[in-house]
Amino acid sequence: MTTSARTRAAVLATTVVNALSRRFGAGSGTVAGGHAGLALDPRLLEHLASNRRIALVSGTNGKTTTTRLLAVAVQGSLGRPATNATGSNMPTGHVTALAGAPPGAPAVLEVDEGYLPGLVTSLSPEVVVLLNLSRDQLDRTNEVRMVASKWRAALAGASRTTVVANADDPLVVWAASSAPHPYWVGAGLEWLADAVGCPACEGRITFAGSSGRSGPGGRGGPGGRAGAGLWRCECGFGRPSLDVRLEDDDVVLADGRRVRLELALPGRFNRSNAAMAAAGAAALGVPWQESLPRIALVEEVAGRFAVVEVGGCTARMMLAKNPAGWRELLDLVCPGDTPLVVGINARIADGRDPSWLWDVPFERLRGRMVVATGERCRDLSVRLRYAEVAHRTVRDPVAAVRAAHIGAGGALGRSGGDRAPGPAPDPVPRPVSVDFIGNYTAFSDLMARACARRDAPDAREGSPAWT
Amino acid sequence: MDLRIVVVHPDLLGTYGDGGNGVVLLQRARWRGIEAELVDAPSDHALPGGDLYCLGGGEDAAQTASAHRLREDGTLAASVARGVPVLAVCAGYQTLGRSFAAADGRPLPGLGLLDVVTVKGAGPRPVGEILAEPCDPGLPVLTGFENHGGHTARGVDAAPLARVLSGVGNGDGTEGAITGKVIGTYLHGPVLARNPALADLLISWVTGAPLAPLDDAEEQALREERIAAVRVRRQLRRAGRS
């Protein structure tokens, strides 16, 4: 076979196998076809990527959201991009995304941190967006520093690539400062515990304006947030001068112009994702005035922040995969008094060791009504006991949502500590909504058992990962 | 009395949630009416005095930096000489030994507070649930999660903490080490959350008196579940082989 015939056969195999896998429910229909195509043509991804404008998005947290926001941002000027919207972020998923796209269509791809160096080298993307690097699933990927050095080595040779990098994350800066064309975004960083050791000299980085947020036990410690502050090490490694920065609700451009961010998505971390996505779009030639209004309209991403019906109750669905993500979501839910269900599994996709629960400041939930659920609800219940958070433990997540809903009158069970006795419980459950935060498989399992509450843009496009 | 618990270098040795050991000690003391405080001791300051020290796990470069600073500082060794208890987990455990392996495998000097030597292990990294029978008959079975690349050999002055029932531990069928009131172990979880009796042993070493029992229903439920999970997996593996 000639190369192009081989590639055509491989594209066909990818499409057909994915369709079969979706049809017979064997999977989400993004991985099996990619495997089949790559088996026929090992260089399929390079072939599919040629003659396209390509942007890659990677980092520990916010990849799926930022990829979606960037895809939405460029759609007007560049046409509808090929994208792996369901978070299949390894080469099988990339092949699937590109095999279905018309020739010449741009591509916006989410990339697993470990695969990024290979893709940077083989695809020569026009833009790479680097969000953050922190500990994640420690039984699988040991050392975040190792990931940063591999990024750094690959980006040093990326002479055709604009690297849009979060200048508030020292590990990202270490990786991206080797790139010939970096573009620095002051996008903020919530989790500092993996950032204090200097990657350039193994000295210590000091953060100006770090507020020293409380760690486990409610005490000051690592893991606090960086404000818009500078950081530097004695060796001279420090925050580069910014091309653009996030300041509260505004994006401040290099020329001093401010553009207000009014997002449908909640939380500081989504403002950061939005700024990174818009900077990525700018690097592709899409002006900020055009990309930001489009980004602002996105209401949910692959089910995150979707409002669904579970067991006759209404639940807002949130996903956190590691301590940095949990910290952001606790910030988001803590001001309210909505009953909260927390779901923890420890399958391979989650990381099999849930010790990280002790890196999450669950103490902030004191006084709140919490139901612990999921396959590792017992690890969580012990964590909540030592955080003195009143809680119940209900292994089945649907039953847990119901328990939180019914308990919302104030009758929730065992006290983990010093919770003051509440008012008498309502005889009739009130029609309350429940917040659910789960780690990866806890979230996707409950999504699979939930009914869509409203027509979400993602659902209309027919690509939810959990059907 | 009041109890000052010091978590050593959480900025360097905080990778696996082991800071939770300090929280467990603090709360179990407070719930019994013992005045207690938890102090985070970052690596860029002199190590403060304390009644009980905890060290956690960390990456290679961080472990090397922490060991260097603790040796220069001297407070930890002086405290151990006065009989202050120490709980050290994983990289912290290796750091307390005579020597441990750097990222490239070359030996680096430890603090010499435990008579153990750690080298890079051959074969796959032990990652998974571990179950071990303590050598102290007063303690129930230890449960935890291990994830380490080191193989640790004990000298004559260090007794094993436990004998491995399932998992790898030190690599010779034993798990951890104990000398006087210094305990080293490979168990994450954190180890004291999954083994509250070990936490109480450490507290009682400081208070010098037996402790009132607590309602540990949630810890017991977690222990039973983890122990059962290991036993089921072993049975499945055995059934698969026959």
Ligand SMILES: [Zn+2]
């Ligand atoms: Zn430095």
